[in-house]
Amino acid sequence: xxxxxxxxxxxxxxxxxLAVDAGAAHLREVLSLVVEHSAARRxxxxxxxxxxxxxALTEGYRRNLPDxxxxxxxxxxxxxxxxxxxxxxxxxxxxxxxxxxxxxxxFRIRVELFKLGLKVIEHVHLSRMPGxxxxxxxxxxxxxxxxxxxxxxxxxxxxxxxxSGLVDSGGETLVFASPFEAAKLNIGDxxxxxxxxxxxxIGEVFTEAQELEAVNGRVRVHVFGDTxxxxxxxxxxxxxxxxxxxxxxxxxxxxxxxxxxxxIRADEGEVxxxxxxxxxxxxxxxxxxxxxxxTYERMCGIHLSLGAKHGVYPKPGFKRKDARYHVDIFxxxxxxxxxxxxxxxxxGWIV
Numbered sequence: 001x002x003x004x005x006x007x008x009x010x011x012x013x014x015x016x017x018l019a020v021d022a023g024a025a026h027l028r029e030v031l032s033l034v035v036e037h038s039a040a041r042r043x044x045x046x047x048x049x050x051x052x053x054x055x056a057l058t059e060g061y062r063r064n065l066p067d068x069x070x071x072x073x074x075x076x077x078x079x080x081x082x083x084x085x086x087x088x089x090x091x092x093x094x095x096x097x098x099x100x101x102x103x104x105x106x107f108r109i110r111v112e113l114f115k116l117g118l119k120v121i122e123h124v125h126l127s128r129m130p131g132x133x134x135x136x137x138x139x140x141x142x143x144x145x146x147x148x149x150x151x152x153x154x155x156x157x158x159x160x161x162x163x164s165g166l167v168d169s170g171g172e173t174l175v176f177a178s179p180f181e182a183a184k185l186n187i188g189d190x191x192x193x194x195x196x197x198x199x200x201x202i203g204e205v206f207t208e209a210q211e212l213e214a215v216n217g218r219v220r221v222h223v224f225g226d227t228x229x230x231x232x233x234x235x236x237x238x239x240x241x242x243x244x245x246x247x248x249x250x251x252x253x254x255x256x257x258x259x260x261x262x263x264i265r266a267d268e269g270e271v272x273x274x275x276x277x278x279x280x281x282x283x284x285x286x287x288x289x290x291x292x293x294x295t296y297e298r299m300c301g302i303h304l305s306l307g308a309k310h311g312v313y314p315k316p317g318f319k320r321k322d323a324r325y326h327v328d329i330f331x332x333x334x335x336x337x338x339x340x341x342x343x344x345x346x347x348g349w350i351v
């Protein structure tokens with residue numbers, strides 16, 4: 001009896017060919033519309049092959065950058081990688097595809113590349129997102145220019161002029177009785193900015209209350225970032241009680257969440273609520289998640305941060321050397337109001 005032929009193994013493992021094709025199409029838009037890379041400029045892709053998602057993304061860039069230089073990070077010495085960076089000129093492109101995150105001694109890769117005037121697309125912690133999560137990540141790279149730039153700018157306009165805000169998280173409300181800091185955009189438009197690029201996927205507008213003690217109420221949390229920077233979803237939402245901008249109680253807290261609060265209190269004395277993030281990436285929802293908290297942060301809905309650290313908005317009494325924690329938590333988001341205007345309902349922004 002003849003031996004059945006072995007099924008060929010896909011080079012990107014659990015990620016189907018159709019998803020790789022879709023990823024290549026999404027990256028084509030990212031390259032042309034977001035970082036505005038042209039064939040007249042050089043490109044360098046530094047990748048590894050340690051995860052299915054890293055291999056799939058590398059294939060997507062190969063299809064779009066036929067004249068690019070590709071370097072497998074695990075096959076050459078760090079000095080050779082640094083030398084390759086320095087051969088490029090201002091306006092050229094570097095893509096970093098990392099199953100974990102590349103270490104080059106004291107070289108802070110993205111920061112140093114920006115100093116060289118290079119455009120940067122960074123994909124990190126890809127090994128945290130196996131199986132279907134890899135497909136969710138690929139979907140999150142789709143760039144809808146009209147949505148991100150139109151809705152993103154409209155949200156910033158509403159935030160910057162608002163005198164208050166409210167988050168309805170399904171029976172509980174968190175009130176921001178304060179104007180907000182000037183909102184920052186992560187919408188794939190770098191016009192007027194010093195640096196072009198950053199960590200992908202994109203899709204966020206963020207701010208915080210000008211008066212942190214003006215934040216009061218309750219908010220139901222369906223996901224939080226744990227001490228390993230992974231998404232932790234409790235069986236039932238945790239209700240945070242917030243008074244004068246500080247967490248004073250956590251109802252239905254899991255042991256992991258209680259430990260997180262204990263760590264922050266031990267080092268900072270109290271647990272502040274700082275960032276108010278308006279996530280825009282529709283590839284991620286309450287039910288469609290990825291394990292990496294830095295990726296899931298773009299989820300369409302509201303996220304907050306716990307801890308005194310938020311370097312974007314310096315505040316009196318908060319010293320950088322003492323502010324150690326910035327832990328992302330994700331609110332059950334039924335509705336969001338800026339002043340009296342409803343800006344979020346039914347899972348999406350309506351500005």
